[in-house]
Amino acid sequence: MQKYKCTISYDGTNFSGFQIQPEKRTIQGEIEEAFQTIHKGEHVRIYSSGRTDTGVHAMGQTFHFKSSLMIPCQNWKQALNALLPDDIHVQNVITVDDSFHARFSAVEKEYRYYILNRKDVDIFKRNYVYQYPYALNLSYIREACFHLQGTHDFTTFSSAKATVKGSRIRTLSKVWCHRHRDILEFIFKGNGFLYHMVRIMVGALIDVGRGKIHPADIPYLIKAKDRRLLGQTAPPQGLYLWRVIY
């Protein structure tokens, strides 16, 4: 049995998230079905770096799988792309050591979030950015980004629904925001992310940009460990799992 690491992109619009579920169209479900075809009916399980929610996209999601078929990496890519629907694309397949695990071997993950910040709706981008019509102050947002960077307990920025057992301490090595014309690009790089954490951070950064939250209050909000102090979670369609770093 050879172990492989596979890097994929997908358009999350028409999926009920990554994780396989009965009767639902999921990314894992489509990929495992393609593997089953290649393995003549035998089920092959894939192990991803983590889930993504309904409507969330990926530029560089990763998973590992094992196979006894003697297929070169380039041919794995071709065979999978030939079988997969056109909203999932295999970018690359490489062989890995048996100790590799797509989730546990990951050192960092990078997420990006895109806001189209203008009054007029762009219907062609409705599934690919969050369209936000009100003016946002980039300097305030960047000051808040700076306060989010580093090692903190991110309880304030995790879903109230989530019942995490372990620590909620995570280290974000990069939190930053760029403006390219009317697009705001948020970059989040860190060693781990809690459930809905990126979208809750973006929701808070929007409130900072509008002047509802003062950027200097971010450290106090972190210390309070209370999700209820923040407003809305930003919608899924602006979020991209950008890459997984090993």
Next chain:
Amino acid sequence: MQKYKCTISYDGTNFSGFQIQPEKRTIQGEIEEAFQTIHKGEHVRIYSSGRTDTGVHAMGQTFHFKSSLMIPCQNWKQALNALLPDDIHVQNVITVDDSFHARFSAVEKEYRYYILNRKDVDIFKRNYVYQYPYALNLSYIREACFHLQGTHDFTTFSSAKATVKGSRIRTLSKVWCHRHRDILEFIFKGNGFLYHMVRIMVGALIDVGRGKIHPADIPYLIKAKDRRLLGQTAPPQGLYLWRVIY
């Protein structure tokens, strides 16, 4: 009864074209349903500048309608956008003279066609551009564009299926191609277009760009009036009805 001209954009991906059809999701069907709601069940017919096919988009399609409701233009826009699905967007509504007709008053139409010309697939653009992986010679394409410009019988560039009764002579005032990084943008402006004409021209221009057709042969192909001399019709998802000029 006041007559209005309405300008809309739509993402053609999830529609069976513009024209209303039973049991199918169409742009006309969705808009007439919104009007029926506004008019408390009374049917209101809309008259467009022309149809678009399944998968074809519009940045500036136009239609006219009549109503006895005393609603200011800005409120028409808001009311329609509130009722329409998120893949149709009303850009603007203005009052027009009773002699105005969205189709017959049009002087020219502009279409644009987008090719993503690179090896790697971009799954996020699969419904919005034609992804073409082979190198295309822009100088050849531009020479061919020049030959398509002007007044010609465009029988060679019309669908063999179409049974047009009248003349197939049309005047194209602009045919041109720009490259922005890996995107090729084709612009076609003219006083009328035959069925599939833009997509057949793009198919021919691709064959010119690959070297399958010499640009100097375009005048002879036009004169031959024979669709069978050309190759494939370019796919719908790269095509946008850009604007209608009155």
